[in-house]
Every structure is written in C-alpha cells, then in structure tokens.
Amino acid sequence: MARPLRTAEEYVRGIRAGDRVVLAQAITLVESARPDHAALAQDVIRELSAAExxxxxxxxxxxxxxxxxxxxxxxxxxxxxxxxxxxxxxxxxxxxxxxxxxxxxxxxxxxxxxxxxxxxxxxxxxxxxxxxxxxxxxxxxxxxxxxxxxxxxxxxxxxxxxxxxxxxxxxxxxxxxxxxxxxxxxxxxxxxxxxxxxxxxxxxxxxxxxxxxxxxxxxxxxxxxxxxxxxxxxxxxxxxxxxxxxxxxxxxxxxxxxxxxxxxxxxGFFDDNRRRQAQYWLQEALEAGLHAAFYGHPGVRERLAALEQEVMAGRVSPFAAAEDVLRHSPFGAS
Ligand SMILES: Nc1nc2c(ncn2[C@@H]2O[C@H](COP(=O)(O)OP(=O)(O)OP(=O)(O)O)[C@@H](O)[C@H]2O)c(=O)[nH]1
Ligand SMILES: [Mg+2]
Structure with a gap:
C-alpha cells in the first residue's frame, strides 16, 4: 500500500459511512502481509465489532x-x-x-x-x-x-x-x-x-x-x-x-x-451456526498463531536443525527428538 495509512478511527468512520474507497483500502489492509498493517486492521475490526x-x-x-x-x-x-x-x-x-x-x-x-x-x-x-x-x-x-x-x-x-x-x-x-x-x-x-x-x-x-x-x-x-x-x-x-x-x-x-x-x-440454528463459526475461527487463529510462534522461536529452530539429521540417520527416535524440541520451545517446562 503506497499511500500513507489512515488512522483506525478514520477507517472506522469511513466504513460506517459506507465510503467504498475507504472500505477497499481497509480490505487491502486486512489482506496485507505486513505486521503493522495487520495490527491496524485488527484495531479497525475490533472497533467495528464493538459498535452496535x-x-x-x-x-x-x-x-x-x-x-x-x-x-x-x-x-x-x-x-x-x-x-x-x-x-x-x-x-x-x-x-x-x-x-x-x-x-x-x-x-x-x-x-x-x-x-x-x-x-x-x-x-x-x-x-x-x-x-x-x-x-x-x-x-x-x-x-x-x-x-x-x-x-x-x-x-x-x-x-x-x-x-x-x-x-x-x-x-x-x-x-x-x-x-x-x-x-x-x-x-x-x-x-x-x-x-x-x-x-x-x-x-x-x-x-x-x-x-x-x-x-x-x-x-x-x-x-x-x-x-x-x-x-x-x-x-x-x-x-x-x-x-x-x-x-x-x-x-x-x-x-x-x-x-x-x-x-x-x-x-435457532441460524444464530447457533454463526456462534459455532466464530468459535471455529477462534480455534483456527489460535492454531495458526501457535504454529507461527513455535517455528519462529530461535530455540526451536536450533534444536530442530540439530536433531533432524540425527532422526533421519536413525540415531534418535522421532518422538524423543520431538520432546527435546518442545522442551526448548516457549511451551517447554524449562
Ligand atoms: N446458456 C447458458 N449459459 C450460461 C448460463 N450461465 C452461465 N452461462 C455461461 O457459462 C459460461 C461460464 O459462466 P461463468 O459464470 O463464468 O461460470 P463460473 O462457474 O463462474 O466459472 P468459473 O468461475 O471459471 O469456475 C459462460 O460462457 C456463461 O455465459 C445460463 O444460465 N445459460
Ligand atoms: Mg466465476
């Protein structure tokens, strides 16, 4: 997105007013791979969801x-x-x-x-x-x-x-x-x-x-x-x-x-279905977040790189290696 970003408030106001240009820009924000865009998009969505x-x-x-x-x-x-x-x-x-x-x-x-x-x-x-x-x-x-x-x-x-x-x-x-x-x-x-x-x-x-x-x-x-x-x-x-x-x-x-x-x-199915869908997307987002946090962690990357060859050569069991990697992750007990 080349143009300077609007504030979350400006996006929210524009969208509520039905401004198609602002709407299109907000969608581009949602679709963006940039973390700062993603954070701004979340702010916009949070505000819009909170409002009646x-x-x-x-x-x-x-x-x-x-x-x-x-x-x-x-x-x-x-x-x-x-x-x-x-x-x-x-x-x-x-x-x-x-x-x-x-x-x-x-x-x-x-x-x-x-x-x-x-x-x-x-x-x-x-x-x-x-x-x-x-x-x-x-x-x-x-x-x-x-x-x-x-x-x-x-x-x-x-x-x-x-x-x-x-x-x-x-x-x-x-x-x-x-x-x-x-x-x-x-x-x-x-x-x-x-x-x-x-x-x-x-x-x-x-x-x-x-x-x-x-x-x-x-x-x-x-x-x-x-x-x-x-x-x-x-x-x-x-x-x-x-x-x-x-x-x-x-x-x-x-x-x-x-x-x-x-x-x-x-x-009652209509509302129930939407509630279950929301629950599904919560789980889905959590899993995606966990996956990214896990594989992005330096300790995990290091241990995994070291152990992968050992597992492939048959010197370490895949399960022992997995436990080892998990111990070196943010979710490990140590
Ligand atoms: N005769 C006839 N042709 C139709 C009808 N609906 C669509 N077509 C033709 O079928 C072809 C495909 O139509 P699309 O609407 O692009 O089909 P689509 O399912 O969206 O195609 P994709 O997005 O590529 O999967 C086009 O040539 C349309 O003109 C219809 O009701 N009658
Ligand atoms: Mg089509």
Missing amino acids: NTHLPSLRIGITGAPGAGKSTFIEALGMHLVERGRKVTVLAIDPSSSISRGSILGDKTRMERLSQSEFAFIRPSPAGDSLGGVARKTRETILLVEAAGFDTVFVETVGVGQSETAVHRLTDVFVLLLLPGAGDELQGIKRGIVEMADLLVVNKADGDRIKLANQARAHYLNATHLLPPKASGWAPRVLACSSQEGSGITDVWDAIEEYRSSTSAN
Missing part, C-alpha cells in the same frame, strides 16, 4: 459448483434481482489458485457486468495467500468490514472441486451448489461431501435445448438428496432449476433462500 450494528441482519451465501457451471453469471442475475429490491450486495471469492495467478478477476468482472457497475454492489476478487486457511481468514475479516459498511447480502464464490468449499461453508449461512444439466456428480467433479453440504441445489443453464436435460438432472439430485441423512439445521435441501442467462427461476431460488433463513432462524 445498525444495519439489517446480513445474509452470507456460499456459492460453489464446477468450473464453468455459471457461478459468476448466477451471482450477477441473483445479485441484480436483490439490488433492484433495495438490498446491498457484496461478491467475494475464495480461489486458492489465485495466489499464483489472479487471472479470474477480469473474467468475473465481465460476467458480472451490471452488478460491478451498480452503486449498491461491491465486488472484490479472492485475496492471494500461501494457504487456504490464510485466504479464508482474510475473507472472514472482509465479510465483517463489508457488513459494517452496510452491505447486507454477501456472496462467497468458490470452485467446487477442492477443499475450499469446506472453508466457504464455515463462512456462510446458506450453501448453494450450482449444477450443470445432464451430467452426474462424477462428470461434474463434484464430491459427494459437497452435495451433502448443500442447502440448495440449483441446476443452472436450464434454457434452450438443455431444458429437458436440466429436468433430468433435477430429478436425479432430488432423488439423491432424499437419500441423505437429515441435516442439523432441520432443513430439507431443495433442488431447483434456473437460467442465469435468461433470468428464469432466479426468483424461486431467492424465495427458497428466504425460506431457509426464516426456517433456521425460527429453530
């Missing part, structure tokens, strides 16, 4: 699906639908591969052409990072910032082929799996575990000569979800079809999401 949220209760929506399933186009269609109804929409992404190339940004902006121009929408590409956990943590903090700025609907898009959807599931209230007409899970590269996580399964591209295939896919997944064990949320997953390109079925998807929200709010 005067905005509408937010809804965080995870969107996953195979590459090319139409996630960005779907978010554009649903996002515009919401913006027209007075909601303020944010689109975030978790793309672990973006640490190498941030190539999909351009693609996403063109897929979300109308939304990216709307004053009621805020689109931010996936943060870069060396680990999925790090990227997900930055996204969690970004969610807090955009909500404080008054964005009440947060989409988090990820490609449903790896571990990233588990991270998105821990960041969002409702999880939507986008599917292609025709092809089964195996062909779409969707793992069974992801189907099990979904609250809504939406067969996209139900248009033109694909309508019949889309209906077949819908019947297939309807059957598949009936075989799944009941969810802790008490919600039975819905299977819908839509065309993000033509806009058909988008209203039904939103109605189902609203129904999900009222049903899980009524039975």
